[in-house]
Amino acid sequence: MNVMVVGGAGYIGSHAVRLLLDAGHTVCVYDNLSLGHREAVPDGLLVEGELSDREKIVSTLRSERIDAVMHFAAFALVNESVNDPALYYRNNVVAALELLDAMREADVTKIVFSSTTATYGEPDVIPIPETTPQRPINPYGFTKLVIEQALADYAAAYGFSYAALRYFNAAGARPDGSIGEDHNPETHLIPIVLQVALGQRERITIFGDDYDTPDGTCIRDYIHIDDLGDAHLRALDRLEPGKGLCVNLGTGRGTSVREIVEACREVTGHPIPEVTGERRAGDPPRLIADATLAKEVLGWTPSYTDVKSIVETAWRWHHSHPQGYASRVKV
Numbered sequence: 507m508n509v510m511v512v513g514g515a516g517y518i519g520s521h522a523v524r525l526l527l528d529a530g531h532t533v534c535v536y537d538n539l540s541l542g543h544r545e546a547v548p549d550g551l552l553v554e555g556e557l558s559d560r561e562k563i564v565s566t567l568r569s570e571r572i573d574a575v576m577h578f579a580a581f582a583l584v585n586e587s588v589n590d591p592a593l594y595y596r597n598n599v600v601a602a603l604e605l606l607d608a609m610r611e612a613d614v615t616k617i618v619f620s621s622t623t624a625t626y627g628e629p630d631v632i633p634i635p636e637t638t639p640q641r642p643i644n645p646y647g648f649t650k651l652v653i654e655q656a657l658a659d660y661a662a663a664y665g666f667s668y669a670a671l672r673y674f675n676a677a678g679a680r681p682d683g684s685i686g687e688d689h690n691p692e693t694h695l696i697p698i699v700l701q702v703a704l705g706q707r708e709r710i711t712i713f714g715d716d717y718d719t720p721d722g723t724c725i726r727d728y729i730h731i732d733d734l735g736d737a738h739l740r741a742l743d744r745l746e747p748g749k750g751l752c753v754n755l756g757t758g759r760g761t762s763v764r765e766i767v768e769a770c771r772e773v774t775g776h777p778i779p780e781v782t783g784e785r786r787a788g789d790p791p792r793l794i795a796d797a798t799l800a801k802e803v804l805g806w807t808p809s810y811t812d813v814k815s816i817v818e819t820a821w822r823w824h825h826s827h828p829q830g831y832a833s834r835v836k837v
């Protein structure tokens with residue numbers, strides 16, 4: 507297929523691009539480089555443009571003879587969405603709708619959309635099945651839910667075929683260390699812990715150790731970035747006109763913050779000093795996927811089954827690119 511990867515210069519998008527190319531698809535990356543990195547995109551694939559620039563998207567969809575779109579270009583920080591909801595509604599909703607309407611105009615109706623566990627809010631049942639009521643507790647989660655709903659309506663009315671993939675915690679890097687996670691500022695646990703091992707931070711602050719979990723720290727379901735990408739490719743193959751697929755992407759296993767820090771110590775050989783700080787507002791104690799549906803409908807199972815192997819790939823990237831893409835190492 508000819509696939510347009512919107513946000514293909516970002517962390518998750520750039521990994522999906524590599525897997526699409528590995529699988530023989532033709533890829534066009536559409537990205538405004540506001541958060542993404544030019545260096546993360548293979549030569550010749552980048553079209554620089556705004557998500558809200560409908561004309562440019564329509565002409566790119568037509569000139570590249572695009573069959574399907576993968577949409578990764580969203581803001582994804584819960585705190586930021588609480589402090590600046592306008593940014594989130596504008597980009598994640600208004601601009602995303604421009605993309606959908608550009609697709610209509612160009613007669614492209616297949617889309618794989620990045621959704622999130624944040625659409626569930628604070629679910630009562632763990633592990634979380636897809637049937638859990640979606641009651642987001644922050645603007646980020648709401649913006650993703652709005653687009654899930656729009657996709658369902660566009661499928662019914664305009665024959666769109668879509669997959670909304672609800673990510674748990676994406677982590678790790680391409681195993682050859684060529685691309686990886688590079689956010690500024692970095693807020694995610696694993697890169698921050700590895701920055702301590704690199705000597706860029708003195709210690710890791712654990713945000714609360716008085717949760718109702720075995721070691722008192724929050725539990726998340728960390729899924730390797732290539733397993734996530736693999737599920738996107740499988741979803742692409744299963745898109746059916748007028749139908750939608752909403753699927754969790756997690757491993758079904760939970761890992762606590764302390765267990766992550768310990769895994770990073772083992773992988774790096776660095777003592778990684780830690781301190782316990784206040785709880786971070788809005789952190790649910792436990793988020794674990796029920797990943798049964800992904801197995802059933804996508805035939806997907808994660809190949810990275812323990813968190814240490816995920817951290818190993820992240821470490822290969824951070825160690826070889828201590829300043830991220832600014833390290834000026836040829837990838």
Ligand code: UFG
Pocket residue numbers: 582583584622623624646674675676693694695696698710711712713714724725726763786789
């Ligand atoms: N944590 C720390 N110290 C840090 C950073 C994180 O203790 O310095 C803890 C957090 O409190 C949380 C866990 O590590 O318990 C994981 O935090 P991350 O920020 O790495 O990930 P989140 O689970 O908060 O975020 C994930 C995605 C986001 C998405 C969110 C939706 O990475 O993009 O889920 O729920 F918005």
